[in-house]
Amino acid sequence: MANEGKTIKVLLSRGDNSNSALKEYEVPAKESQTVLDVVTWIQRNLEPDLSYRFACRVGMCGSCAMTVNGKPRWTCRTHVSKVMDGDKTITIEPLRNMPVIKDLACDLNEFFEKWTKAKGHFIPTKTRDDQVQLISPNEKARREANAGIECINCGVCYASCDVVENDSSYLGPAALNRAWTLVNDVRDGGKIERLKAVTSEGGCQSCHSQQGCTTYCPNTLNPTRSIAGLKKVAAIATLKGEM
Amino acid sequence: MIKPHRNQPLWYAYILHRISGVALALFLPAHFYILSLALNEPESLDSMLHWAEQPIVKFAEFGLVFLLAVHLFGGLRLLALEFLPWKPGQKTFAAVAVAFAFFVALVFLLRAI
Numbered sequence: 001m002a003n004e005g006k007t008i009k010v011l012l013s014r015g016d017n018s019n020s021a022l023k024e025y026e027v028p029a030k031e032s033q034t035v036l037d038v039v040t041w042i043q044r045n046l047e048p049d050l051s052y053r054f055a056c057r058v059g060m061c062g063s064c065a066m067t068v069n070g071k072p073r074w075t076c077r078t079h080v081s082k083v084m085d086g087d088k089t090i091t092i093e094p095l096r097n098m099p100v101i102k103d104l105a106c107d108l109n110e111f112f113e114k115w116t117k118a119k120g121h122f123i124p125t126k127t128r129d130d131q132v133q134l135i136s137p138n139e140k141a142r143r144e145a146n147a148g149i150e151c152i153n154c155g156v157c158y159a160s161c162d163v164v165e166n167d168s169s170y171l172g173p174a175a176l177n178r179a180w181t182l183v184n185d186v187r188d189g190g191k192i193e194r195l196k197a198v199t200s201e202g203g204c205q206s207c208h209s210q211q212g213c214t215t216y217c218p219n220t221l222n223p224t225r226s227i228a229g230l231k232k233v234a235a236i237a238t239l240k241g242e243m
Numbered sequence: 244m245i246k247p248h249r250n251q252p253l254w255y256a257y258i259l260h261r262i263s264g265v266a267l268a269l270f271l272p273a274h275f276y277i278l279s280l281a282l283n284e285p286e287s288l289d290s291m292l293h294w295a296e297q298p299i300v301k302f303a304e305f306g307l308v309f310l311l312a313v314h315l316f317g318g319l320r321l322l323a324l325e326f327l328p329w330k331p332g333q334k335t336f337a338a339v340a341v342a343f344a345f346f347v348a349l350v351f352l353l354r355a356i
Contacts (some may be wrong), residue, residue, distance in 0.1 A: 035275050069247060070247025070248055071248050072248065106321060135284055159248075160248050162249070162254075208257055209250075209253075209257065209321060209324055209325075210249075210253060210254050210257045211253040211254075211333060212248060212249070212251065212253075212254060213304070215251045215253070224324075224333075228329065229329070231325050232326055235326075
């Protein structure tokens with residue numbers, strides 16, 4: 001084994017919102033090791049009370065996002081070799097823009113409340129007695145919706161956004177991206193209500209198009225595109241007097 | 244120091260747009276004040292224009308033209324981003340906006356010296 005006997009220096013954030021500090025650990029280096037592997041090794045061997053979240057370990061559940069060397073990442077799919085600094089150190093901290101419950105575990109309540117505020121739920125227009133609506137995957141609106149539908153709610157975009165950092169009312173890239181997928185869903189009946197929700201205070205017009213969300217989205221989604229789409233559709237709806 | 248998550252081209256495009264906007268907002272009142280001297284104090288304007296012939300001032304004007312041009316092209320980029328169908332290659336558009344602005348400012352400088 002090429003890594004036998006080698007170690008990685010890890011600086012890990014311990015504590016909560018009011019009192020946190022980086023603590024140093026030495027972790028054995030392994031082949032194809034992920035950042036989540038490193039955190040798990042520390043928890044199992046050195047710090048049984050270390051708090052962090054993970055579930056699937058294959059990039060589907062969106063629960064293991066953390067700040068790694070200053071950038072938000074899904075840790076289960078982030079290889080240590082890709083993020084290692086020149087001096088062989090990894091700094092692992094909780095996601096930005098969210099209250100820290102303890103160590104690496106954040107409180108995501110506000111993040112998800114903003115999905116609700118953005119009317120991120122489907123509003124049906126048919127009942128179970130109606131025929132299933134046929135929608136071609138090639139329709140323009142369906143293609144727009146499909147482009148944003150694979151969000152795993154990991155919070156990476158939310159943590160990378162400077163507008164979220166500076167404006168607590170801002171709904172954030174994930175919630176607005178969700179609203180955009182529904183605006184493009186022809187089966188949904190809440191378009192105008194949703195456009196009103198995403199254009200009120202803290203809505204899509206607050207976006208500064210820095211595109212950090214798009215840069216860091218682990219699923220390579222493009223929330224900036226979705227937010228730009230919302231701005232455009234809302235402007236057209238306003239000009240037409242629909243909202 | 245710039246925070247690591249901001250270290251990406253489109254954040255630099257954003258901050259350049261902001262800084263150029265603020266700089267122009269500060270510059271324009273001074274610019275209009277000096278222009279207004281033509282109406283009331285032509286001698287003052289003449290001495291100002293004479294002062295502005297210095298190479299260091301010309302170089303500063305190169306900076307001003309760059310800021311104006313980068314704000315113009317950056318603004319067009321943002322309008323296109325928000326109102327035209329989405330195009331991939333946003334980083335390229337930002338780089339092209341800066342390159343155009345630099346070109347315009349350089350042409351100004353070469354004509355001025």
